[in-house]
Amino acid sequence: MPTSQFTPGDKANILSEALPYIQRFFDKTIVIKYGGNAMTDDKLKEGFARDVVLLKLVGMNPVIVHGGGPQIGELLKRVGKQSEFIQGMRVTDEETMDVVEMVLGGLVNKEIVNLINQQGGKAVGLTGKDGGMIRAKKLLIADQDDPNIKHDIGSVGEVLGIDPELVELLDTRDFIPVIAPVGVGMDGESYNINADLVAGKLAETLRAEKLILMTNIPGVLDKEGGLLTGLTAQRVDELIANGTIYGGMLPKIHCALDAVKNGVHTAHIIDGRVNHALLLEVLTKDGVGTLIKRS
Numbered sequence: 220m221p222t223s224q225f226t227p228g229d230k231a232n233i234l235s236e237a238l239p240y241i242q243r244f245f246d247k248t249i250v251i252k253y254g255g256n257a258m259t260d261d262k263l264k265e266g267f268a269r270d271v272v273l274l275k276l277v278g279m280n281p282v283i284v285h286g287g288g289p290q291i292g293e294l295l296k297r298v299g300k301q302s303e304f305i306q307g308m309r310v311t312d313e314e315t316m317d318v319v320e321m322v323l324g325g326l327v328n329k330e331i332v333n334l335i336n337q338q339g340g341k342a343v344g345l346t347g348k349d350g351g352m353i354r355a356k357k358l359l360i361a362d363q364d365d366p367n368i369k370h371d372i373g374s375v376g377e378v379l380g381i382d383p384e385l386v387e388l389l390d391t392r393d394f395i396p397v398i399a400p401v402g403v404g405m406d407g408e409s410y411n412i413n414a415d416l417v418a419g420k421l422a423e424t425l426r427a428e429k430l431i432l433m434t435n436i437p438g439v440l441d442k443e444g445g446l447l448t449g450l451t452a453q454r455v456d457e458l459i460a461n462g463t464i465y466g467g468m469l470p471k472i473h474c475a476l477d478a479v480k481n482g483v484h485t486a487h488i489i490d491g492r493v494n495h496a497l498l499l500e501v502l503t504k505d506g507v508g509t510l511i512k513r514s
């Protein structure tokens with residue numbers, strides 16, 4: 220809606236509504252996962268960057284973890300390689316890992332850093348290899364029919380641990396960390412890690428107030444396609460068991476649940492296609508997606 224349709228009183232009320240949220244979340248860490256599918260439109264990307272800068276300037280500590288699945292897929296296609304996924308994870312051979320590091324650590328990471336800096340923020344791009352921040356090991360995927368069978372899908376990692384020192388150091392000088400989900404193994408090898416998993420573990424490690432997962436769907440939907448605005452662990456179990464939650468939503472919901480069980484206050488799955496979704500979620504009473512709470 221164009222702002223001219225609001226009276227000055229409406230505008231003042233909207234701005235004033237943010238005060239209790241600014242007070243509540245002042246000096247709190249908010250881990251935001253910016254999914255590759257939410258990074259499509261230039262206007263939305265600019266809106267996202269403005270929101271991040273605004274949250275920082277009103278005293279919160281936004282930490283960005285980004286994805287880039289579609290962008291990796293595009294470059295792989297250009298070099299004549301097909302993308303293959305098993306249970307939502309990209310099969311990652313050596314050549315694919317090179318492309319993953321190039322796209323996540325290079326193109327996508329620097330694009331987001333640049334967008335935030337263009338809006339007046341001080342963003343710094345990192346991968347999990349910087350400062351040995353994200354330690355990882357090979358993820359073996361349990362077979363869906365026989366969990367005793369494990370599939371090796373190459374350089375796909377799971378998080379062993381995250382060293383928060385670098386992020387904390389950046390925070391002392393008001394930099395905004397922008398982190399690519401690439402981890403480092405015992406022997407210095409690179410691992411491709413699902414960005415939701417990195418965001419969840421980072422939120423736990425930083426004892427974040429909020430974990431916000433931005434995707435390209437309104438939130439978690441029920442069987443009829445209606446938005447589920449609030450979910451608890453028990454309800455999630457039911458929705459997985461009856462097949463309502465599947466595919467790419469599974470790692471998202473699992474890491475959101477793990478995060479809230481391990482000290483993160485709330486987790487949110489929100490629609491990155493809504494302009495200023497982040498501001499609406501953090502600074503207004505009208506959330507824009509699904510809130511996941513412990514109980």
Ligand SMILES: Nc1ncnc2c1ncn2[C@@H]1O[C@H](COP(=O)(O)OP(=O)(O)O)[C@@H](O)[C@H]1O
Nearest residue numbers: 254256434435436438439440463464465467468
């Ligand atoms: N119950 C559900 N509600 C919403 N989306 C669901 C649900 N179950 C499965 N999905 C799927 O999960 C997708 C989101 O995961 P994904 O595509 O991996 O997102 P991203 O690329 O942002 O990480 C949705 O587009 C949808 O196809």
Ligand SMILES: CC(=O)N[C@@H](CCC(=O)OP(=O)(O)O)C(=O)O
Nearest residue numbers: 254255286287288308309413414
């Ligand atoms: C192991 C694995 O699948 N890694 C992901 C990492 C990027 C990601 O998670 O990006 P989105 O959040 O945009 O999907 C991949 O290769 O696509």
